[in-house]
Amino acid sequence: MALYFMKSHEWLNELDDNTVTIGISDYAQNELGGLVFVNLPEPGDEVTVDEPFADVESVKAVSDIYSPVSGTVLEINEELLDAPETINDAPYDAWFIKVENVTAHADLMTEEEYNAYCETLAE
Amino acid sequence: MADETLKRTSLFETHLKYGGKMVPFAGWEMPVQYPAGVIAEHNAVRTACGMFDVSHMGEITVEGPDAEANLNYLLTNDFSGMHDGQARYSPMCNDEGGFVDDLIAYRKDEDEFLLVVNASNKDKDFAWIKAHIFGDVKVEDISPLVGQIALQGPKAFEILGKLVDPSGIPEEYYAAKYDVPMCGTNVMISTTGYTGEEGVEIYMPWDQAPVIWEALMEAGKDYGLIPCGLGARDTLRLEAGMPLYGHEMDDTVTPREAMLSMFVKMDKPDFIGKAAIEAGTPPKRKKVGLEVTGRGIIREHMDVYKGDKKIGVTCSGTMCPYIKKAVATALVDADERVLGTEVEVDVRGRRVPAVMVGSVFYKRG
Numbered sequence: 001m002a003l004y005f006m007k008s009h010e011w012l013n014e015l016d017d018n019t020v021t022i023g024i025s026d027y028a029q030n031e032l033g034g035l036v037f038v039n040l041p042e043p044g045d046e047v048t049v050d051e052p053f054a055d056v057e058s059v060k061a062v063s064d065i066y067s068p069v070s071g072t073v074l075e076i077n078e079e080l081l082d083a084p085e086t087i088n089d090a091p092y093d094a095w096f097i098k099v100e101n102v103t104a105h106a107d108l109m110t111e112e113e114y115n116a117y118c119e120t121l122a123e
Numbered sequence: 124m125a126d127e128t129l130k131r132t133s134l135f136e137t138h139l140k141y142g143g144k145m146v147p148f149a150g151w152e153m154p155v156q157y158p159a160g161v162i163a164e165h166n167a168v169r170t171a172c173g174m175f176d177v178s179h180m181g182e183i184t185v186e187g188p189d190a191e192a193n194l195n196y197l198l199t200n201d202f203s204g205m206h207d208g209q210a211r212y213s214p215m216c217n218d219e220g221g222f223v224d225d226l227i228a229y230r231k232d233e234d235e236f237l238l239v240v241n242a243s244n245k246d247k248d249f250a251w252i253k254a255h256i257f258g259d260v261k262v263e264d265i266s267p268l269v270g271q272i273a274l275q276g277p278k279a280f281e282i283l284g285k286l287v288d289p290s291g292i293p294e295e296y297y298a299a300k301y302d303v304p305m306c307g308t309n310v311m312i313s314t315t316g317y318t319g320e321e322g323v324e325i326y327m328p329w330d331q332a333p334v335i336w337e338a339l340m341e342a343g344k345d346y347g348l349i350p351c352g353l354g355a356r357d358t359l360r361l362e363a364g365m366p367l368y369g370h371e372m373d374d375t376v377t378p379r380e381a382m383l384s385m386f387v388k389m390d391k392p393d394f395i396g397k398a399a400i401e402a403g404t405p406p407k408r409k410k411v412g413l414e415v416t417g418r419g420i421i422r423e424h425m426d427v428y429k430g431d432k433k434i435g436v437t438c439s440g441t442m443c444p445y446i447k448k449a450v451a452t453a454l455v456d457a458d459e460r461v462l463g464t465e466v467e468v469d470v471r472g473r474r475v476p477a478v479m480v481g482s483v484f485y486k487r488g
Contacts (some may be wrong), residue, residue, distance in 0.1 A: 034162040036442040037420050037449075039473075055471075057159045057420050060354050060441055062471075080416075 005114035012068040021095035027118045029091045033058045035084040037066055040076045050102045054096050055080040073097050132178035133270055133332045143352050149243035149467050151179040156352040164355035165444040171347030180456035181245030182269045183238040189258030190234050201388040205230045210297040213386055214378045216396030221374040224248050229299050236356035241368045270332030278346040286340040306338045319363020362443040364483030368432050370439040371452055379406040409457045412482035415449035419475035426469045434459040450484050
């Protein structure tokens, strides 16, 4: 799968059926530390590009998760609600939401560009 | 990342070596966590052992024939009749009965005491104490000379025993041994801590902390000892029901409101804050514990509701890694503080249900 990334460390995966899934990157889960809570929208909710659609909590802090697209939530990954640590264990399998009727995209990076971007953050 | 205005303990390089993630705290650059992460560090202290650099804490000596009389005037607890080596927790209040700080006082001998205070309050405390002392007493801020390492957890004494003669380890809780030989230097070892677990705090000459840290890491390698940061220190103290200045107490909160009346001795002659504490009894608000019954994590400064009525504000809140429960503390209207009461907390616009409980969420077995 070809993933695209936001500067705020969310990934976007475009599926064959014109829907997309959204999650957070390995860099993000590592920075956040062990996650203990995830708050997701409901199916049918609208998400807006560059705006928060969910939040995740580590023991210490709350972080907003931003949407790389505008569209309608088709499905949420309910597994994450009971097992937020899944995001730490397998960030690229742990999709948060599936979105349909995508009307707008954020300015996204390829995986290669994103990896280079993360290296600049490590300094 | 380096902020030149932040102070560093003598363990700064050691923290980097162990992968500590350094953050600003109370004017210091301190490790918030190491690669194991807050959850693993927290659980290491509950099940094995964890080690913390707490060299940023403040140390103030109070010496002279009138030392004890001064402590009895400055602090709300009673320091009469202590034996040498004994430690005692106390609020230090202002004239309004609010907290200047909370601290531990150690008696070294009848005219020599050591106060250990919060890093964030140290300068304020020292100025406050100097402004209120009387008679034949000398106070000194020795913080820059003193390093401190907390070794906490069920394996703490076994690990310490590899480096220290048993005669140097206090047998009772809240006691200290002075001038204990350890790793080629002399340290003070006290059976105190801020985790709700057994363990010790070791006070050493400032620049000896790295030597002692490395020796403890080596001694503890077969016992599951790992370095722990301020993140785990905070979740551990909250899980164990211990208050933190700036959260459960500040200069507007009285010891009665903070449910610390047992550390206020009203039968003592006059002490700072006595009249105000008396006037404020019974208190209008009181601390209570909250345990989340729905989904979500309560944090500090969130409004607490009973039905539509706002009854208080949270002081601290987190997901506790060992008991695996989301808990919080709150200051609520005293009339509404009934354990078992169902409340709701406004978590960023969402109402999260919780129940009032005692604020000690974990007690070691």
